[in-house]
Structure formats: structure tokens, C-alpha cells
Amino acid sequence: MLLALIAGAGASYFYLSGMRSENKIYDKIGGYFLIAQTTAIGIASLVLLLALITSNFKIEYVAQYTDLALPLAYKLSAFWAGQAGSLLFWALILVIFAIIEMIRLRNFDSRYKSSVLFVISVASSFFLILTCFVTNPFAELGFTPQDGVGMNPLLQNPGMIYHPPTLFLGFAGFTVPLGHAIASMMTSDGSNLWVKESRGWAIFTWVFLTIGIVLGGQWAYVELGWGGYWAWDPVENASLLPWITGTAYLHSALIYEQRNKLKIWTHTLLMTSFLLCIFGTFLTRSGVIESVHSFGKSSLGTFFIVFMIASTVAYLAVLLTNIKLYKDPEEKDFHFSSREGMFFIANWLFLGLMIVVLVGTTMPLISQAYYGIMGIFGVVGNKLTVNIPYFNKVSTPFFILILLFAGLAPMAQFGKEAGESFYKKIIPAVIAALASMVIMYVKGYTLPIPLILTGVTTLSLATIITRIVLSVKNNGPRVMLTQRRHYGGLMVHIGVVIMAYGIIASSFYNIKDEHVVAPGESFTFGNYEMHVGELTVNQGQNFTSVYAPVTVTENGNKIVTVAPERRFYNKREEAWAEVAIYSKLKGDLYFILASYSKPENYIGIQVVYEPLLIWLWIGCGIMCIGAFYTVTGRRKNA
Amino acid sequence: MNKNKKFLVATAVVVIAISFMLFSGFKSEGVYYLTVGEVLHNPEKLNQKGMRVSGEVITGTITKNTKDRHLVFDIMDVEEGGAVMTVDYKGIIPDTFKEEIHVIIEGNYDIENKKFIAKTLLTKCPSKYEVDPEEEAAKG
Numbered sequence: 015m016l017l018a019l020i021a022g023a024g025a026s027y028f029y030l031s032g033m034r035s036e037n038k039i040y041d042k043i044g045g046y047f048l049i050a051q052t053t054a055i056g057i058a059s060l061v062l063l064l065a066l067i068t069s070n071f072k073i074e075y076v077a078q079y080t081d082l083a084l085p086l087a088y089k090l091s092a093f094w095a096g097q098a099g100s101l102l103f104w105a106l107i108l109v110i111f112a113i114i115e116m117i118r119l120r121n122f123d124s125r126y127k128s129s130v131l132f133v134i135s136v137a138s139s140f141f142l143i144l145t146c147f148v149t150n151p152f153a154e155l156g157f158t159p160q161d162g163v164g165m166n167p168l169l170q171n172p173g174m175i176y177h178p179p180t181l182f183l184g185f186a187g188f189t190v191p192l193g194h195a196i197a198s199m200m201t202s203d204g205s206n207l208w209v210k211e212s213r214g215w216a217i218f219t220w221v222f223l224t225i226g227i228v229l230g231g232q233w234a235y236v237e238l239g240w241g242g243y244w245a246w247d248p249v250e251n252a253s254l255l256p257w258i259t260g261t262a263y264l265h266s267a268l269i270y271e272q273r274n275k276l277k278i279w280t281h282t283l284l285m286t287s288f289l290l291c292i293f294g295t296f297l298t299r300s301g302v303i304e305s306v307h308s309f310g311k312s313s314l315g316t317f318f319i320v321f322m323i324a325s326t327v328a329y330l331a332v333l334l335t336n337i338k339l340y341k342d343p344e345e346k347d348f349h350f351s352s353r354e355g356m357f358f359i360a361n362w363l364f365l366g367l368m369i370v371v372l373v374g375t376t377m378p379l380i381s382q383a384y385y386g387i388m389g390i391f392g393v394v395g396n397k398l399t400v401n402i403p404y405f406n407k408v409s410t411p412f413f414i415l416i417l418l419f420a421g422l423a424p425m426a427q428f429g430k431e432a433g434e435s436f437y438k439k440i441i442p443a444v445i446a447a448l449a450s451m452v453i454m455y456v457k458g459y460t461l462p463i464p465l466i467l468t469g470v471t472t473l474s475l476a477t478i479i480t481r482i483v484l485s486v487k488n489n490g491p492r493v494m495l496t497q498r499r500h501y502g503g504l505m506v507h508i509g510v511v512i513m514a515y516g517i518i519a520s521s522f523y524n525i526k527d528e529h530v531v532a533p534g535e536s537f538t539f540g541n542y543e544m545h546v547g548e549l550t551v552n553q554g555q556n557f558t559s560v561y562a563p564v565t566v567t568e569n570g571n572k573i574v575t576v577a578p579e580r581r582f583y584n585k586r587e588e589a590w591a592e593v594a595i596y597s598k599l600k601g602d603l604y605f606i607l608a609s610y611s612k613p614e615n616y617i618g619i620q621v622v623y624e625p626l627l628i629w630l631w632i633g634c635g636i637m638c639i640g641a642f643y644t645v646t647g648r649r650k651n652a
Numbered sequence: 653m654n655k656n657k658k659f660l661v662a663t664a665v666v667v668i669a670i671s672f673m674l675f676s677g678f679k680s681e682g683v684y685y686l687t688v689g690e691v692l693h694n695p696e697k698l699n700q701k702g703m704r705v706s707g708e709v710i711t712g713t714i715t716k717n718t719k720d721r722h723l724v725f726d727i728m729d730v731e732e733g734g735a736v737m738t739v740d741y742k743g744i745i746p747d748t749f750k751e752e753i754h755v756i757i758e759g760n761y762d763i764e765n766k767k768f769i770a771k772t773l774l775t776k777c778p779s780k781y782e783v784d785p786e787e788e789a790a791k792g
Contacts, residue, residue, distance in 0.1 A: 240744070350662070362662070366670045373674055378685050397685040399704055401758065404681035408673045530719060608744065609718045616719060620744075 045116060048131060051138070052109040059106050062099060062151055066092050072158040075099060075151045081164035083556035083584060088170055094178040095169055097314075098151035101144050103179070104295070107186040108138035111215075115190060129197035130190070137189045140321050148314050167557070167583045167590045173233035181226030181253055185291040187219025188260065192288045195281055196329070199336040206271045209280065214645050216267065220260050221641045227253050228634040239591040239606050241526060241622035243630070246405035251375040252294035255368055259287040262364035269357050273428060276354065278337070279361055285329050286368075292322055297375070351436075353426040360419050367412040374400045374408065410463060414470055417514060420507060421447075421473035424481045439484070443476035464522040471518065475511045478504050498643055505640025513633030519601075519626035528608065530618040533562070539621050542603070543567045546617050549610060550577075557581040559592065562607055562617045566596065578607040578619065601625035683758065688728060689735035691768065695761035704758045705768065710736065711751040721745055723773070727755060737761075741770040748775040 062075070066089045071077040079092040079099075094100045112134040119127045145151060191212035198208035230253060235243035244250060263283040270280045296318035350359065373380065381398040425439045450472040451465050459465070482504060485493055494501050529537040529544075536545045547563035561579035565572060576594035583590065596603040602624040609618035683702035684690075691698060691705055707727030714725045723741045728734050739757055749755070757770040 359662075362666050366666060369670055370673060370677070374677070377678075377682070381685075398678070398682045399685040400678065400681050401683060401702075401704075404677045407681060408677045411673065609721070611718065614719070618719070618721075 044128065044131065044135075048109070048112055048116060048135065051135070052113055055102070055106050055109050055138075055142070058152075059093070059102060062102065063090065063093055065152075066090065069162065071160075071162050072154050073151075074153045074155050077155060077159050077162040079162070079165055081162040081556075084162075084165055085170075085555060087172075087175055088165055091169075091175045091178075092165060094182065095165065095174070096151075098145060098149040098153075100178065100182065101141050101149065101295075102151055103182055104186055105138045105141035105145065107182060108134055108141070108189060111186065111190050112138065115193070123201060126197040126201050126203075129200040130193035133193035133196050134189055136325075137186075140317075144314065144317055148317060164556075164583070167581065168237055171233060171237045173229055173236065177226060177229040177233055180222050180229060184219050184221075184223025184226050185256065185295060187215060187222060188256065188284070188288045188291050190215040191219070191263075191284055195284055196332060199332050202336065204277070204336075206274060209267045209271045213267065213271070216260075216264060217641050217645050220257075220264055221638050223253070223257050223260060224634065224641075225638060227257055228631070232631065235627075236593065236595065239593045241524070241604050241606070241620075241624065243520075243627075246371075246374070246402050248375050249298045251371050251405075252297040255372055255375075256287045256290035256294060258364050258368045258371070259283050259290060262361050262368075263287055265357050265364075266361055269354050273354055276358060276361070278333075279358075281333055283361070283365075285326070285333075289322055289326060290368075290372075292318060292325075296322075351426060353423055353428050356419050356423040356426055360416065360423070363412055363416050363419070367409060367416070370408040370412070371405065374404055410467075413514075414466055417467070417470040417474050417511075420510070421470060421475075421477045424477050424504070424507075439480060440477060443473050443480055446476035447473035459523065461522055464518050467514070467518045471511055471514045474507065474514075478507050478511070498646060502640045502642070502644030502646075505643060506637045507640075509633045509635070509637030509640055511633070512629050512636060516626045516629035516633060520624045520630070523625050525623040526620070527622075528618065528620045530609070530616050532615050533617055537619075540623065541568055542573075544619070544621065546619060549612065549617065552579075554581070557583045560589075560607075560610070561592075562610065562619065564594070564605055564619060566603065576603075576605050578605040580607050580610075597628050599626075599628060602627040687730075687735070688737050691761055692735055692737060695763050699760050699763075702758060703760060704756060706730065706754065706756045707737075709749075709751055709753050709755055713738075714751060716745070718745065723749070724767075727757075730754065738767040739770050740767050741773050743771075743773065746773060746775045749773070 064070075065073050065076050066080060067086070069076065069080060069082055069089070075096060075098055076092075079096050080089050084092075092099065094103045112131055115130055115134065116127075119130060191208075194208040194212035194215075198204075227250075230250065231243040234245070234250075235241075260283075263280065266276045266280040266283050269276045296315065350356070378397055378399045385397070421443065422440065425436055425443075427436070447469045451469045454465055454468055482501075485497075485500075525540065527539055531537055531546050533546060533548045536543055538544070543566070545565040545567065547565065549560055549562050552559045552561065559579045559581045561577040563575050563577050565575045567573060574596050576596055578594040579592045580589040581592055591606055591608075594605040596605075602622075604622040604624060606620040606622075607617070608620045610616065683704050684698055685704050686698070688705060688707045691703060705727075708730050710726045710728055714723070716723055721743055723745055724738065725741075726736055726738050728736045740762075741757065753775055756774040757768065758772045759768060759770040761767075762769050
């Protein structure tokens, strides 16, 4: 690992030199260093994985996160389950990306190429500094324990094998487009070349970030047993923040590439996304928000802050010296109701959403700092924090407006104010939106916020459909295959809309209920009859489980038998609830074995009904397929 | 300069809207984040808003009724000071709840009966927190 760091520093230095002069030699040497760095990190990662597999408990990290009884898959996933390992994993991803770019850009102007690789090298070296000096995954204990502490049972779930790496891929991925952005400035090129070159990376990154966040939500839903999937927890927000700005970046970059506008916006959003990725890693890894103590207990925090400030200053310096490249030519035809105007508004909306979530997440820190400073003037106050209602309250208006513009924008035209044709085109969609609201109201779902949300969501869906119908009518069905970017984009939007329906229904109309019964008794839940059976004990690989079978019947017809359980892991004192979920397209039935007692002969069951929940996962799948579709079938050198 | 004016107006509108939302959000939904000692210091004033308090569950003080899901226990400051107060909580008892664990509770202080009425109870094991990149407070 030390070798890797030295190599990384070397690579950074020589790429920096390569940026300064057009010398091929520097580029070559930088390349060798990069390869050396990658090899070293690769070996370090392999060694750590081996140590985990062979349960080498002399290494503290291994002892801390695994034990002998742990299934192999989880021993491997421990690589990214802990702080030190996940930071090494970050660095590993970055150098792999760097190698890919090195090969891909081999015929590029050496200054451009060096700039890209320089940025990635600096970032990966930063993470190596952390793993070498602050939190080393190879730190050894003074003795060799017989067995490790074991893994937190909450993490022993398949979701935990996929969720962190996908999220880290998404986090790390923003570094590559950022490198391209810097490269464009270094080569004083104000054209859209860098956006084109990094588009694939941006979409790839965004997809992984999306999958990572949704998997996280799914893990929470399946594993935490409170019937929800999103709680505006600081760590959830940490992953959402870069997603918000990253989404804005993709839209902004599209305008940059096709219309040569919103250039500074695009740059700024990209940098913000990158910073938020670093910040998010910092938040989740330092626990700073959770602590009631004063800020920055772990030295890790200091490193992150220094890195974030340094990279911001460096970036701004580069951006400001090159700002004239990006001044939009004096445009006469900028209108808010044109398509780029709407993208511009959307940027603001995404940014605003990011700000309110960010402020809410970091409120304890902000208020503490504020009173710390104001204390000098005698203003005394208590540390403040916010909770779930705050986030719901402040984010809802943004979601409404974002969905509204997602509905309007596809109908607007570039560079033109909305005219008669625009209004004509949106009539069917507006009718559909109003109809959906009326139907909802008549069916008894009369809460105002979900009504409005459903309206704008339907508007979005209807305009996408209108757009597809018009385009197919004018150009024949083949456009779906030829205009992949366009149709991929529409598909992503369909996914978003489907997900939005799922979120609206499950957020506002879930039903929770709880019953304590004796084995053999039944209770009613909505239209369902729940029959609770006898407690049963079962033995797993590293746990013992107790479950109560629940048979669900509707109007006398048996539907399914589920078995919510509580598990006792061998190394832990407490019991862990394992929920049972019965998913249907209409909604999920979610069962928790809340309590039981053999001597007192009772079983407590909680039931949650989450309408349309499964559509969240389906919507996410469609989003990802759509995003991949946009990057397939690209012509070479397009 | 029509365009610049437009931008200025738009920017101003957005900034005002965001600020307004932040302030109204904090006014109605903000809660104090406190230590036990701070709560006991001036509960009357703090009761005007919600409170979130963190502390450590004291060994031997837990009365647990699983069937009715009712918990009564004492917590003390984790830091210096060691102030102690009694907490009364009705609701789902998290899997991880036990003695000596770090908890975060939300609710208000009942001055008459000298106990904290908790609406929510989150358990956090600080040493284990970093184990988990996405640990939503174990909501049980």
C-alpha cells in the first residue's frame, strides 16, 4: 500500500508535468507510475481479501468484522463493510478507472490526457493517504484472537453484498468526468468535447449511484423491519445529495453538448457532485452527525475537510481563470418557456432540493457552529436538529415542481418561446393529469399533497407518451432504434414516473397494525384474515431462529403462509427480527414478529400494508435499462 | 439587458423561496439536540420544541414489558457530568436495546413526574456505527 501511495504521488507529479509541457516522456513515466500504483493497490486488495477468507485474526480489521462461522460471501463483503476496507476499495475503483481512461485516451493530446489522469491520481492518492496513515486495514493486533467479533447481523443480507460496491462505483465515478472537465480547461477548449468524451462515464456513474441508493432502500426495507425504505437518515441523505446534483449535471450537460449553453452550470454541478461524494463518504464514515459531541473527533474528518477545501479552491482557480471560455454568447433567444429555459429552471430546482436536504442533514453542525460564533456576543442557544417531517415538508414542493417540468420540457422547443403548438401538444396530458386526480379523489384518496403529486406525475407520464406517439407517427417506429439517446432518456423518465407512483402510494397510504394473540388465533387486517400458528424453532449456520407461521386468507380463500422470524446469532445477546414480505403488484404485505413468549403463550405480530411498493424496484430497473440504452450503439468517434 | 434582468429576478425568487422553506421548516420541525444535563437544566423552555437526547442506558434500571411494549429506564450523560434522568417509552422496542447501550430518544420532559416521555427510541452502538455504511438508526 505504501508502494501504491508512492507510485500514486509519482503518477500525479508526472502528469502534472505532462500538463505543463507537451512532453511525451512525462506522459510515459506517469503511465508507468499509474500501472505501478494499480498493481500495488490490486495486491493490497488481494491480500486483504485473502486475510478475510482465511480468517487471519491477527489483522484487526479481519477480527473486527468477521468470525469463523460467517458464510464465505459475507467474509468477502467485509472488504467494504468497514471503514478502512471501503476506503481502500474507493482507491481500487479509481485506479481501475484511470487505467481504462489511459487506454481509451491513448491517442489524445497529451495535455488533455495528462489532466484527466492527474485528477484521478490525486483522488486515489488521497484515499491511499487515509488508508496508510489514518485508518489502515492491515493494522495488526498485538496478539492473535481465537475468533473475530463477527459481522453485525443487520449486514448479513444479500443486499449488503451488492449495495456498497455499487454505491462506491457511483461515488468514485464522478472523478472521471471531473478529470475531463479540468482537461478541457487546461487545453483552453471551451467546446463540448469534454462533455461528449465523458458522457458515457457520467451515465455509468449515475446508474450505479441510482442502483446503490435504491438497493440501500431495499436493504432497509427488508432488514430493518420497520416497514419503510427511506427515513432521511444522514447516511441516506449522504448518498442522495450527489445523486440530486448528478442528475442535474446530466441534464445540464445535455444542453451544453447540444446547444452550447449552461456551460458554467455544467461545470459547477459536476464539481458539486464530486464534492458531495467525498462529503457523503465522510459523513457515513465518521459518524460526525450522530455524535452529540463537538465536531471532528476523528482525525479522518480533518483529512476529508482539507481535501475538500483544497480541491474546491484548486477547481475554482482553474474555472475562474478560464471562465471566458464559457461565457454564453449574448443570446437573444433565451426564454424560460423554451426547452433550455426549462432545463435551466430544473437545474435550480435540483440545486434547491440539494440545499434543503444538505442543510437539514448538517443542521446539528451548523447550529453548533452558529452558537459557537454567536456565543461571543452573548447569544446562547441549544444545538438544533431536524427530523423526518422536516425533510418531507421541504422536499415535497421541489419534487412537485421537478415532476411538473419533467412533464412540460419534452413538449417545449429549443430556442423558442412556448407557442400555440406547445399548448396544443400538452392538452391530452393535462386532461390525463386532471382525470387521474379526479379518479383518485372519487376513490376516496383525498389528501391534497398526494393528489397534486399524482397529478404532476401523470402529466409527466402522459407527455412522454404523447411525445413517443407523435415521433413514431412522424418518423415511423424505427426511430426507437435509431434515436437511442432520445428514447433511452424517455425510458429513464418513464422509470422515474413509475417509481414516483410507488413512492406516493406507499408514503401516504400505507396501513400499519399490530396484534398480540395466542397461537392458533386469528385477527383481521383490512380485507384479510390472519391466522397465527405455533412458534417453531429452526437452526441456521450461525444463528437460531424462532418463527411464527401466519396464514393469510381473503374472503375465505387461502392466499399465502408467511413466516416472520426472530434470529439469535451465536455471538450476540439480542434477537434480530427477520421480516416476512409478501409482494404483489398491488402492494406488499409486511410481517414482523414483534414479540412472543412461550410461557405466557402469546405472539405479537405487526402487519404493514405498503401499496404499490414493488413499483419502486420496477421503476428503478426501467430507469437503469433506459440509461444503458442511451449509451448503446454509439458510433465510433461520434 | 433584458436577459440579465430575467436571470436576476429568477435567482432572487429561487433564493427567497429556498430561504423561506428552510426557515419555516426549522421553525415547525426543528428539535433541540441535547445531553441529559442540558434537559434537566431548563426543561420548561425546551419543552416549547421537541427534544432529541442522547445518553447511555444505566445497568439495572430497565423495566421491560414486552407484551404491552412499555419500557422504563434511566439514562445518563455519556460525557462528563453524568446527569441522570428516567425515560418512559411506549412503542416498538428495538432489537438492539439493552443495558449500557447508547440511545437517542425524542419527546418531551414531564416536569411533574420528573421523567422524559419518549416518542421514539433509537439505539446506536457507537463503536459499531462505522461498521455499517448505511446503517439507518436501528429502528427495530
